[in-house]
Amino acid sequence: MAEPGRYLYAIARGLDAAAVEGVPGLDGAPVETVEHRGLTALVSTVDLAEYGEEGLRRNLEDLAWLEKVARGHDTVIHAVAGAAATAPLRLATICLDDDGVRARLDEWHDALETALDRVQGRAEWAVKAYARAGSADQPPAEAADDQDTSGKGAGLAYLQRKKSQAHQQVQSQERALEVAERVHDSLAARCVASRRLAPQDPRLTGHEGVMTLNGAYLVEDAEGDVFAAAVQELAEAYPDAHLTVAGPWPPYSFATLDPS
Amino acid sequence: MSIDAVERVSWDVEGSGPQIALVDLLDRLLGSGVVLAGDVVISLAGVDLVQVKLHALITSVRAEMATEGRVL
Numbered sequence: 001m002a003e004p005g006r007y008l009y010a011i012a013r014g015l016d017a018a019a020v021e022g023v024p025g026l027d028g029a030p031v032e033t034v035e036h037r038g039l040t041a042l043v044s045t046v047d048l049a050e051y052g053e054e055g056l057r058r059n060l061e062d063l064a065w066l067e068k069v070a071r072g073h074d075t076v077i078h079a080v081a082g083a084a085a086t087a088p089l090r091l092a093t094i095c096l097d098d099d100g101v102r103a104r105l106d107e108w109h110d111a112l113e114t115a116l117d118r119v120q121g122r123a124e125w126a127v128k129a130y131a132r133a134g135s136a137d138q139p140p141a142e143a144a145d146d147q148d149t150s151g152k153g154a155g156l157a158y159l160q161r162k163k164s165q166a167h168q169q170v171q172s173q174e175r176a177l178e179v180a181e182r183v184h185d186s187l188a189a190r191c192v193a194s195r196r197l198a199p200q201d202p203r204l205t206g207h208e209g210v211m212t213l214n215g216a217y218l219v220e221d222a223e224g225d226v227f228a229a230a231v232q233e234l235a236e237a238y239p240d241a242h243l244t245v246a247g248p249w250p251p252y253s254f255a256t257l258d259p260s
Numbered sequence: 261m262s263i264d265a266v267e268r269v270s271w272d273v274e275g276s277g278p279q280i281a282l283v284d285l286l287d288r289l290l291g292s293g294v295v296l297a298g299d300v301v302i303s304l305a306g307v308d309l310v311q312v313k314l315h316a317l318i319t320s321v322r323a324e325m326a327t328e329g330r331v332l
Contacts, residue, residue, distance in 0.1 A: 070285045091289040126284060197287050205283070214287070249280060252288035 003048040006034075006101055008041055008093045009076040011108075012084040013116045015040045019083035026072040031079075034098050036105040039112060042080055043101055051094050060092070074250075081250035085120035087112055088252050115255040122192055123224065123248030125217045127231055128200075129183050130209035130242040131176035179241045180212035183234050190230055193218040195253045209242055216253035224248050 007026055017033050017040070025031040025044030034041040049055055059065040070091060077088045095101045105112070188194040199211040219227045224247065231245040 066286070067282055070282065070289055073289060074280060074285055088289075091286075200283055200287070216288075246280070246284075 003052070004045045005048040005051055006043045006095045006097060007046045007051060008043055008089050008095065008101060008104070009073055010042045010080050010086050010088045011105065011112050011116075012040045012042065012080050012086045013038065013113075013120075015080065015084035015086075020076070020079055023076055023079045024072075025076060026069060031076055034101045034105075036102045037109060039105050039109070040084075041101050041105060042076055043095075043098075044076075046094065048094075048096075051092065056092055066091075077250045077252075081123075085116045086250060087115045087119065087255035088250055118193065119218065119251040119255045121221050122218050122251060122254075123221055124251045124253055125191075125219050125224070125227055125245060125247030126249065127183070127187060127213065127215045127217060127246075128205075128211055128244045129176075129180045129213035129215075130205075130207045130211050130244075131173070132209050132240055132242055176210070176212050176241065179238045183238065183241065183243065184213055184215050186234060187215065187217055187227070187230065190227060191217040191219045193254055197253070207242070212241070218251060218254045219248070221248070 009025075009031070015033070020031045020033065020042060023031045026046055029044040029046065031042055031044050034043055047055075050059060059069075073088075073091055077086065080086045081088070095104060184194070184196060195216045197214040197216060199214045202208065202210060205211060217227065228245055228247075231243055235241075235243040
C-alpha cells in the first residue's frame with residue numbers, strides 16, 4: 001500500500017475488543033481498536049490513493065464505490081453497536097495514523113461522552129409516511145368527464161371541473177402534510193429524541209406516493225416493540241397515509257459527529 | 261413481515277435485519293442527507309438519480325486532514 005491511512009468507523013465506550021474480532025473492515029482489512037481516555041475508536045487501514053482527498057473526490061461520484069464504503073461502514077457499525085454504546089462517524093472520516101485518531105478522541109472527547117450518554121441502551125427507528133398515490137390527483141369527479149360536452153355550457157363546466165380538481169389537489173396535499181405532522185408529533189412524544197430528515201425523492205423510494213415524513217426516532221432498547229405498535233396504531237388512525245417503520249438500527253441520526 | 265392492520269392500511273417492517281436501504285444509509289452517513297439539490301449527480305441502478313452534497317462532505321474530510329498539520 002503506497003500511502004496508508006486510518007479510516008474511522010465509530011467511537012465506542014465500554015467495548016470488549018473481542019466483539020469486533022473477525023469483523024471485516026473496508027477492502028478486507030481487519031478492524032482494529034485505538035483506546036484513549038476511556039473511549040475506543042474502531043479503525044482499519046485504507047489506501048490514501050483511494051481514500052485521500054483526491055481519491056475521495058473521484059470515488060464519491062462513483063455510486064458503486066459509495067455503496068461499497070457505505071455498506072462496509074455499516075457492517076462495522078452494526079457489529080459494534082450491538083456490543084457497546086456507539087457513536088457512528090460520518091462516511092469517510094480518515095486520519096493519517098493512530099496519533100491522529102487519538103488527537104480526534106481528545107478533541108471530541110466531551111461531545112463524544114454526551115453523544116454516547118444519549119444513545120446508550122437505545123436504538124434508532126425510521127418511520128416514513130407517504131401520501132397514498134392517486135388520492136392527491138384523481139378526484140372522484142373524473143367519471144363525469146364525458147358529460148355535457150356539447151352546448152355553450154361545456155367550456156364553463158370544463159373550467160369549473162379543472163378548478164375543482166386543482167382545489168381538491170391542494171386540499172389533499174395539505175391534508176397529507178398535516179397527517180405527517182401529527183404522526184411525527186405523536187411518535188416524538190413516545191421516544192427519547194427525534195429528527196425529521198429531508199423527504200426522499202419518489203425515484204429513490206420506489207413508492208408512488210409522495211413522502212411526507214422521513215423521521216428518525218431514538219427509542220429505548222426495551223421499548224422497540226411498543227414503538228412499532230404505536231406506528232401501527234397511527235397507520236390505523238390515518239388510513240389515507242401509508243406508513244412504514246424500520247428498526248432497530250444503530251443510532252446514526254443521534255450520534256453521528258458533526259465537526260462543523 | 262407485512263401486516264395489514266385494517267383494510268386499506270398496509271404497514272411494513274422494512275430492513276428489520278442488518279441491511280438498511282442504501283438511500284437511508286446515505287441519508288445518515290452523509291450528514292447532509294441525500295437531497296435533490298446538490299452538486300453532483302450519481303446514477304443509481306442506471307435509472308434513478310441521487311444528488312448528494314458532496315462538497316460539504318469533501319470539505320469536512322479536508323478539515324479532518326488539515327488538522328493533522330499536513331497536506332495530502
